[in-house]
Amino acid sequence: MDFSQLSESLQRDAVWVVFLNVLAQQVGLPVPAVPTLLLAGSLALGSGQLASILAAAIVASVLADWMWYLAGRAFGYRVLSGLCRLSINPGSCVSQTEARFVRWGLGSLVVAKFIPGFSTVAPPIAGALRMRLPGFLLAAATGAALWAGLALITGWLLRDEVQATIGMLDRHAGGALIVAGGVIVVWLGWKLWQKYRFQQLSVVPHITPDELLAAMASGQAPLLLDLRGPAMVAESGPISGATLAEHDRLLDAVGAWPKHQPIVTLCNCPEDAGAILAAHRLLEAGYLSVRPLQGGYAAWLAANG
Template sequence: MNVEVLLESIPPLAVYLLVGGVVGVESLGIPLPGEIVLVSAALLSSHQDLAVSPVGVGVAAVIGAVIGDSIGYSIGRRFGMPLFDRLGRRFPKHFGPGHIALAERLFARWGSRAVFFGRFVAVLRILAGPLAGALRMRYPRFLVANVSGAICWAGGTTALVYFAGIAAERWLQRFSWVALLIAIIGGITAAILLRERTSHAIAQLEAEHYRKTAPVLPD
């Protein structure tokens, strides 16, 4: 069975459920590759021979994001900040002191806007819902930022990848693979630089945290 036949055999509903489920669980606070799944589904929708709809992909991602964030908000409001202490000890790579400190700093500076813009940042996409609940943000404000952020992130990502996929097919008919390769390398480089910058900020905040909590030795 070749790739074309395999892709055509995938029911569109299964794609929508997968997108909504993964994005929802990630928004709940569990580290999953929600953005990768969304981008992959959007690319499938740009394939003219497949029945996957870009509208269906975007709507599924929005619903998953809103529901997942709302459940995460409820969990954070119920258990408070001690929840992140326990998660930090168990999953330091995702909920370490630096991650929480960075998220808290952004919440303190931007308020509910951190929920909106957090949808576009991997660290905040996982923490925004539970942390907003733990910090006792009013739910109506949270919901407005949650829904608007989900629509802009999911809808914008789906539209961008969909039209990029269509354009790529046209480019490949006119140009060589070199142009596509350059575009891919540029996108990957930008993503890596953004991740490195975020990781550097997290590392600095973790170092500050451990300096403050380190026991003072007697002279």
């Protein structure tokens, strides 16, 4: 479909096009919705049509968020772990986002739509943490209204510029596709570089669950930092002898622990991503012996029967 066909489709069925586009994006498909909202806003004939399009965007967004909320409520941390595994960069572990969500509360749902990736992760976290449904729906609708409303109003205020841009893209569709392809290649290359960099960081020495159990039974047990998020801890319980820690407040969790004493970091992330990143941060802070637990929380459970 070329740009003129997209404009014609929006003129005929703006409400349904926006509804389906926003729904597809919010359920997690790699489909951008902001360009469609900008174009729909530029084509709106008046405030009445803008209101109808905005309502469609809000309903679609809240419907997708509600689906993710129910998934998080039903399956708990497994949904969050699955989302983390889908990330091309496992270093962006869900537990980090979850800690921020818990800190910000309902306000995080209002701003979630403006933070790439967070808009998909926040609703299942809310479900896993058993957030009350009325408050969740209200916050999700408020965030969707601000996000979609801003895009629609911007498109309407800049309607001449948007239409001129669409006309130019339609006349030079081949060049526009090349530029878009170049942007995608650069973005993908950056993400792959991040993944490569994380793989280089992963070389840090690990500790096995059996070695950790032996160390904790000795007279000089290491400080065990549990980096799992609140949803996981609430679902499966705390680890005896461990100190709960957040990535954003890692040094606070260490406290006055001597820098020459050993530390072990543990998470429930693919490839031990969160534990590895935390270990590197502590090593850079001057702690001499910091090792991630090999296999993370799953390996710890297996070692403890």
